[in-house]
Amino acid sequence: MRDRARQRAMAEAKSHRASPEELREASKRLKEGEERERRYARLLRIRSLRDEFQSERPLEEPNAPRSLLLAIVMTIASFLLCAGCAGGAFFALQLANQKPDPTVTTANFWDNMEHQQYAEIHNSELSPTLRVRYDESTFVSQANQADTDYGKVTSAVATGRAGDMTKTAQFTYAVTRGNHTYTVTLALSTHSGTWGIDDLGAAIDPASAGVPTPTPTATPLESPTTTPTSPTGDIGMRRNVA
Numbered sequence: 001m002r003d004r005a006r007q008r009a010m011a012e013a014k015s016h017r018a019s020p021e022e023l024r025e026a027s028k029r030l031k032e033g034e035e036r037e038r039r040y041a042r043l044l045r046i047r048s049l050r051d052e053f054q055s056e057r058p059l060e061e062p063n064a065p066r067s068l069l070l071a072i073v074m075t076i077a078s079f080l081l082c083a084g085c086a087g088g089a090f091f092a093l094q095l096a097n098q099k100p101d102p103t104v105t106t107a108n109f110w111d112n113m114e115h116q117q118y119a120e121i122h123n124s125e126l127s128p129t130l131r132v133r134y135d136e137s138t139f140v141s142q143a144n145q146a147d148t149d150y151g152k153v154t155s156a157v158a159t160g161r162a163g164d165m166t167k168t169a170q171f172t173y174a175v176t177r178g179n180h181t182y183t184v185t186l187a188l189s190t191h192s193g194t195w196g197i198d199d200l201g202a203a204i205d206p207a208s209a210g211v212p213t214p215t216p217t218a219t220p221l222e223s224p225t226t227t228p229t230s231p232t233g234d235i236g237m238r239r240n241v242a
Contacts, residue, residue, distance in 0.1 A: 102169040102188050105195040109186070110156040110173070113203070118143040127189065127196030143204045149214055150206045151178020159183075169195070175203070182209040 109125040118140040156173045163169035169188045174181055187199035202209035
Protein backbone atom coordinates (compact mmCIF):
# COMPACT_ATOMS: atom_id res chain seq x y z
CA MET A 1 0.00 0.00 0.00
CA ARG A 2 2.73 2.41 0.89
CA ASP A 3 4.65 1.65 -2.29
CA ARG A 4 1.61 2.34 -4.38
CA ALA A 5 1.01 5.70 -2.61
CA ARG A 6 4.61 6.75 -3.19
CA GLN A 7 4.47 5.80 -6.83
CA ARG A 8 1.23 7.73 -7.24
CA ALA A 9 2.79 10.87 -5.63
CA MET A 10 5.84 10.65 -7.89
CA ALA A 11 3.67 10.26 -10.94
CA GLU A 12 1.66 13.34 -9.93
CA ALA A 13 4.88 15.36 -9.37
CA LYS A 14 6.26 14.40 -12.76
CA SER A 15 3.00 15.27 -14.48
CA HIS A 16 2.79 18.64 -12.58
CA ARG A 17 3.74 21.71 -14.63
CA ALA A 18 5.64 24.50 -12.84
CA SER A 19 4.02 27.92 -12.80
CA PRO A 20 5.89 31.01 -14.12
CA GLU A 21 6.49 32.27 -10.57
CA GLU A 22 8.04 28.95 -9.56
CA LEU A 23 10.28 29.09 -12.62
CA ARG A 24 11.48 32.62 -11.74
CA GLU A 25 12.23 31.64 -8.16
CA ALA A 26 14.13 28.56 -9.33
CA SER A 27 16.21 30.70 -11.71
CA LYS A 28 16.96 33.17 -8.92
CA ARG A 29 18.04 30.42 -6.57
CA LEU A 30 20.29 29.03 -9.26
CA LYS A 31 22.02 32.42 -9.76
CA GLU A 32 22.52 32.88 -6.02
CA GLY A 33 24.11 29.47 -5.87
CA GLU A 34 26.54 30.41 -8.68
CA GLU A 35 27.52 33.67 -6.90
CA ARG A 36 28.19 31.79 -3.72
CA GLU A 37 30.42 29.39 -5.58
CA ARG A 38 32.38 32.28 -7.14
CA ARG A 39 32.82 33.98 -3.80
CA TYR A 40 33.98 30.77 -2.20
CA ALA A 41 36.44 30.17 -5.03
CA ARG A 42 37.82 33.70 -4.64
CA LEU A 43 38.21 33.19 -0.90
CA LEU A 44 40.12 29.98 -1.49
CA ARG A 45 42.37 31.78 -3.95
CA ILE A 46 43.12 34.56 -1.43
CA ARG A 47 43.93 32.04 1.26
CA SER A 48 46.24 30.23 -1.10
CA LEU A 49 48.10 33.46 -1.96
CA ARG A 50 48.44 34.36 1.71
CA ASP A 51 49.84 30.95 2.61
CA GLU A 52 52.28 31.17 -0.30
CA PHE A 53 53.48 34.67 0.78
CA GLN A 54 53.97 33.61 4.39
CA SER A 55 55.91 30.53 3.30
CA GLU A 56 58.28 32.64 1.16
CA ARG A 57 58.67 35.51 3.67
CA PRO A 58 58.07 34.30 7.18
CA LEU A 59 57.54 36.91 9.86
CA GLU A 60 60.60 37.65 12.01
CA GLU A 61 59.89 37.00 15.63
CA PRO A 62 61.10 39.85 17.88
CA ASN A 63 64.14 39.17 19.98
CA ALA A 64 62.99 39.28 23.59
CA PRO A 65 66.31 40.46 25.18
CA ARG A 66 66.79 43.23 22.63
CA SER A 67 63.21 44.38 23.06
CA LEU A 68 63.63 44.47 26.83
CA LEU A 69 66.86 46.47 26.56
CA LEU A 70 65.23 48.93 24.17
CA ALA A 71 62.30 49.35 26.54
CA ILE A 72 64.66 50.06 29.46
CA VAL A 73 66.65 52.61 27.44
CA MET A 74 63.50 54.38 26.30
CA THR A 75 62.17 54.48 29.86
CA ILE A 76 65.40 56.00 31.21
CA ALA A 77 65.58 58.51 28.36
CA SER A 78 61.98 59.58 28.98
CA PHE A 79 62.66 59.98 32.70
CA LEU A 80 65.77 62.09 32.09
CA LEU A 81 63.93 64.27 29.60
CA CYS A 82 61.08 64.89 32.02
CA ALA A 83 63.53 65.60 34.85
CA GLY A 84 65.46 68.05 32.67
CA CYS A 85 62.31 69.90 31.67
CA ALA A 86 61.12 70.08 35.27
CA GLY A 87 64.51 71.29 36.51
CA GLY A 88 64.76 73.92 33.80
CA ALA A 89 61.29 75.22 34.58
CA PHE A 90 62.13 75.36 38.32
CA PHE A 91 65.34 77.33 37.84
CA ALA A 92 63.65 79.66 35.35
CA LEU A 93 60.93 80.35 37.92
CA GLN A 94 63.51 80.95 40.65
CA LEU A 95 65.40 83.35 38.40
CA ALA A 96 62.24 85.22 37.51
CA ASN A 97 61.29 85.60 41.19
CA GLN A 98 64.81 86.44 42.37
CA LYS A 99 65.12 89.96 43.81
CA PRO A 100 68.39 91.93 43.79
CA ASP A 101 70.17 92.23 47.14
CA PRO A 102 71.61 95.63 48.15
CA THR A 103 74.19 93.99 50.39
CA VAL A 104 75.82 92.45 47.31
CA THR A 105 76.36 95.94 45.88
CA THR A 106 77.83 97.31 49.12
CA ALA A 107 80.08 94.26 49.56
CA ASN A 108 81.47 94.73 46.06
CA PHE A 109 81.93 98.46 46.73
CA TRP A 110 84.07 97.99 49.84
CA ASP A 111 86.03 95.14 48.27
CA ASN A 112 86.92 97.40 45.34
CA MET A 113 87.74 100.25 47.75
CA GLU A 114 90.24 98.06 49.61
CA HIS A 115 91.83 97.00 46.32
CA GLN A 116 91.67 100.60 44.96
CA GLN A 117 89.61 99.57 41.92
CA TYR A 118 87.94 102.97 41.62
CA ALA A 119 87.07 102.80 37.93
CA GLU A 120 85.20 99.53 38.60
CA ILE A 121 83.29 101.22 41.43
CA HIS A 122 82.31 104.11 39.16
CA ASN A 123 81.08 101.85 36.39
CA SER A 124 79.41 99.11 38.47
CA GLU A 125 78.35 100.30 41.94
CA LEU A 126 77.42 103.96 41.54
CA SER A 127 73.89 104.92 40.50
CA PRO A 128 73.31 106.71 37.17
CA THR A 129 72.69 109.95 39.09
CA LEU A 130 76.01 109.74 40.91
CA ARG A 131 77.86 108.82 37.71
CA VAL A 132 76.59 112.06 36.22
CA ARG A 133 77.75 113.98 39.29
CA TYR A 134 81.18 112.36 39.23
CA ASP A 135 82.69 111.46 35.89
CA GLU A 136 85.16 108.59 36.03
CA SER A 137 88.34 110.67 36.04
CA THR A 138 87.05 112.99 38.80
CA PHE A 139 85.93 110.10 40.97
CA VAL A 140 89.19 108.21 40.56
CA SER A 141 91.21 111.37 41.27
CA GLN A 142 89.33 112.17 44.50
CA ALA A 143 89.56 108.57 45.71
CA ASN A 144 93.30 108.45 45.08
CA GLN A 145 93.76 111.80 46.84
CA ALA A 146 91.92 110.47 49.91
CA ASP A 147 94.27 107.48 49.94
CA THR A 148 97.25 109.83 49.76
CA ASP A 149 96.00 112.14 52.56
CA TYR A 150 94.43 109.63 54.98
CA GLY A 151 95.68 106.20 53.91
CA LYS A 152 93.82 103.57 51.91
CA VAL A 153 90.76 101.72 53.23
CA THR A 154 91.74 98.57 55.13
CA SER A 155 88.38 97.52 56.59
CA ALA A 156 84.69 98.41 56.61
CA VAL A 157 82.49 96.86 59.33
CA ALA A 158 78.70 97.16 59.04
CA THR A 159 77.12 98.74 62.12
CA GLY A 160 73.55 99.45 61.02
CA ARG A 161 70.97 99.49 58.24
CA ALA A 162 67.72 101.26 57.38
CA GLY A 163 65.17 101.41 54.56
CA ASP A 164 62.66 98.96 53.10
CA MET A 165 65.42 96.94 51.33
CA THR A 166 63.24 96.67 48.23
CA LYS A 167 63.58 100.16 46.72
CA THR A 168 65.75 102.10 49.17
CA ALA A 169 68.44 101.11 51.66
CA GLN A 170 70.99 102.76 53.94
CA PHE A 171 74.01 101.02 55.46
CA THR A 172 76.34 102.42 58.12
CA TYR A 173 79.96 101.27 58.42
CA ALA A 174 82.95 101.81 60.66
CA VAL A 175 85.68 102.45 58.11
CA THR A 176 89.38 102.31 58.85
CA ARG A 177 91.90 104.34 56.86
CA GLY A 178 95.45 104.28 58.09
CA ASN A 179 95.30 105.29 61.77
CA HIS A 180 91.76 106.73 61.52
CA THR A 181 88.39 105.00 62.00
CA TYR A 182 85.29 106.97 61.08
CA THR A 183 81.62 106.46 60.17
CA VAL A 184 80.39 106.19 56.59
CA THR A 185 76.74 105.90 55.53
CA LEU A 186 75.94 104.62 52.03
CA ALA A 187 72.50 105.36 50.55
CA LEU A 188 71.24 103.05 47.79
CA SER A 189 68.18 102.77 45.57
CA THR A 190 67.06 100.57 42.70
CA HIS A 191 67.47 101.67 39.10
CA SER A 192 65.99 99.45 36.37
CA GLY A 193 65.97 96.47 38.73
CA THR A 194 69.54 96.86 40.03
CA TRP A 195 70.91 98.56 43.13
CA GLY A 196 73.13 101.63 42.86
CA ILE A 197 74.79 103.93 45.40
CA ASP A 198 73.15 107.37 45.42
CA ASP A 199 75.22 108.88 48.24
CA LEU A 200 78.81 107.94 49.18
CA GLY A 201 78.77 109.78 52.49
CA ALA A 202 82.35 110.19 53.68
CA ALA A 203 83.68 107.19 51.75
CA ILE A 204 86.12 109.27 49.70
CA ASP A 205 85.89 112.44 51.85
CA PRO A 206 86.95 111.54 55.41
CA ALA A 207 87.11 115.21 56.37
CA SER A 208 83.30 115.42 56.14
CA ALA A 209 83.11 112.77 58.90
CA GLY A 210 85.39 114.78 61.21
CA VAL A 211 88.68 113.14 60.37
CA PRO A 212 91.35 115.81 60.82
CA THR A 213 92.93 116.99 57.64
CA PRO A 214 96.64 116.19 57.67
CA THR A 215 98.87 119.26 57.79
CA PRO A 216 101.67 119.37 55.25
CA THR A 217 105.16 119.02 56.74
CA ALA A 218 107.19 122.23 56.35
CA THR A 219 110.52 121.86 54.58
CA PRO A 220 113.34 123.57 56.60
CA LEU A 221 115.04 126.43 54.77
CA GLU A 222 118.80 126.45 54.41
CA SER A 223 120.51 129.13 56.60
CA PRO A 224 122.85 131.56 54.77
CA THR A 225 126.55 130.89 55.23
CA THR A 226 129.06 133.73 55.95
CA THR A 227 132.49 133.72 54.49
CA PRO A 228 135.13 134.22 57.19
CA THR A 229 137.56 137.07 56.66
CA SER A 230 141.12 136.04 56.24
CA PRO A 231 143.47 137.60 58.80
CA THR A 232 146.20 137.97 56.24
CA GLY A 233 143.87 139.79 53.99
CA ASP A 234 143.10 142.29 56.72
CA ILE A 235 146.80 142.91 57.28
CA GLY A 236 147.41 143.52 53.59
CA MET A 237 144.52 145.94 53.47
CA ARG A 238 145.91 147.74 56.50
CA ARG A 239 149.30 147.97 54.90
CA ASN A 240 147.84 149.43 51.77
CA VAL A 241 145.89 151.94 53.77
CA ALA A 242 149.06 152.91 55.73
